[in-house]
Every structure is written in structure tokens, then in C-alpha cells.
Amino acid sequence: EIIDHHRLADIQTKNPIIVRNEPVGSTTTIVAGMYQDKGLMPTAKMAGLMAAAIVSDTVMFKSPTCTQRDIDVANRMARIANISLKELGQVIFSASGGGAKSAEEIFRTDYKEFHIAGHNLAVSQVTCMDSDQLLQRKGEFLQLMESLQKKQGFDMVILMITDVLLEGTQLLFVGDRDSIRQAFNVEDAEDVVFLPKVMSRKKQVIPMLSALWG
Structure with a gap:
């Protein structure tokens, strides 16, 4: 069933x-x-x-x-x-803050792959109460994500660090920077942007990219 x-x-x-x-x-x-x-x-x-x-x-x-x-x-x-x-x-x-877990263990905790209108991407999400703690490991995450992008041929790899207290998401990404700027209406999209009120991958991230790519 x-x-x-x-x-x-x-x-x-x-x-x-x-x-x-x-x-x-x-x-x-x-x-x-x-x-x-x-x-x-x-x-x-x-x-x-x-x-x-x-x-x-x-x-x-x-x-x-x-x-x-x-x-x-x-x-x-x-x-x-x-x-x-x-x-x-x-x-x-x-408990979601990472602790002694490796960057890959954290990244793989809630990881999904998507194929949208000819675009291949991976989106991982970790929900925590202190996003600053995880952002201190930004370099580790980006290195892992860049390696995954090259190995799997993804157009984009995203890590959503969703902060319960801030009620928003720190979005780390590698790949198609222009799509991030357009989909979420942000100016300075280098490798991390904060998206207020964004808590759901299913309802607030994937639909925005789907709408952009048609």
C-alpha cells in the first residue's frame, strides 16, 4: 500500500x-x-x-x-x-546542528535529486536552530557540492540550511547562479543567500525553479 x-x-x-x-x-x-x-x-x-x-x-x-x-x-x-x-x-x-557529523553525513541526511525541464539538480535540506554553526563549515559543504556536481553532471547542487528560529533558509549552492538570482529575486548571489520565510523544499524551492525553467 x-x-x-x-x-x-x-x-x-x-x-x-x-x-x-x-x-x-x-x-x-x-x-x-x-x-x-x-x-x-x-x-x-x-x-x-x-x-x-x-x-x-x-x-x-x-x-x-x-x-x-x-x-x-x-x-x-x-x-x-x-x-x-x-x-x-x-x-x-x-540535534540537527551537526555536532561530530562529517559534512557529507549532514548533507546526505535529507537529500533528493530532481529532473526539471532538462535541468538536473540535487537539493539537500538540514533543519536546525543555529544556522551560524553550520555556516562556519560552508567551505566543507561547497567543496563536497562542487565534487558532486562534477561527478554527477548536475546543473546545480543546493543545500538548504533551514533555521527554525530565524524562520528562513540559508541557501548554499553551486552551479547555475543566474537561475538562483532569478528564481528567488536576489541580487548578490555568490554561493549563499538568505531566504526569509522559506522553510519547505517541496513548496518553496522546487516550484520556484520549475516556474523559471518552464
Whole structure:
């Protein structure tokens, strides 16, 4: 079966399957609805995990993908687990700051490749509460991204360092600089630009590039 909150591309199956695809901020919100449909109550530990998934996916409810349903379900899971969503979010996104991880480990944590109107690109995203800490390693990231671009033949490689507290994204990139300038209406696009209110790769980065490239 398929349970997802992303758009669906071309899918072929041998036999009919169950598909549940809904426009919410987290797939876990859909799963929580399935618990309710079956009359089941998640354990406190499972509810805590589900709350964490929703908080992570919706970037503490600040992502444009977030819906009221995500917020309501996360609050319900938090009550079952007896946890604070605010404290949970702080723990999750503080842990995303990198620590002892290598630049490649951080870059590969949430990495996706796209093919849009003849353009090949890779976009990685890391969400944190202190983007300055990660920007101190900008040279490491850019070196990794340049190597990946040459090896894979990408037109562009992007790293989104999304800062929960700043409510925006530090966008590191290598490749097609003009496209970055045009897509996000920025002047001084060298290798990093700050995009206020940009929290979602799916809704705020890929669509802008898609619109530019047609």
C-alpha cells in the first residue's frame, strides 16, 4: 500500500493496492487518522514518536505544508505521551546542528535529486536552530557540492540550511547562479543567500525553479 503526503508520480502496480494520499504536512498525521479509523489508541511511546515526526516534518508547524490537522494531531499525541511539543522541537532541531557529523553525513541526511525541464539538480535540506554553526563549515559543504556536481553532471547542487528560529533558509549552492538570482529575486548571489520565510523544499524551492525553467 501507499501512505504518503507527497505528490504521486507515475506508479504502476501488478495488482490493485490501497492508496492513501492526503495534503497534510506529515505522513504521520495520516497514520494517526488510520489509528482512529480502527478505534486504536497508540501507546505513550508510539504517540511520542508520532508527535516527533509531525513536529519534524512541519518544522515546528512553521512550514507552509503544515495544516491545522497536523497541529491538532500533534497536540493529541503529545497529551497521550505527556510531553511538551515545544521542548520536543527544541531537542529535535538542536540535534540537527551537526555536532561530530562529517559534512557529507549532514548533507546526505535529507537529500533528493530532481529532473526539471532538462535541468538536473540535487537539493539537500538540514533543519536546525543555529544556522551560524553550520555556516562556519560552508567551505566543507561547497567543496563536497562542487565534487558532486562534477561527478554527477548536475546543473546545480543546493543545500538548504533551514533555521527554525530565524524562520528562513540559508541557501548554499553551486552551479547555475543566474537561475538562483532569478528564481528567488536576489541580487548578490555568490554561493549563499538568505531566504526569509522559506522553510519547505517541496513548496518553496522546487516550484520556484520549475516556474523559471518552464
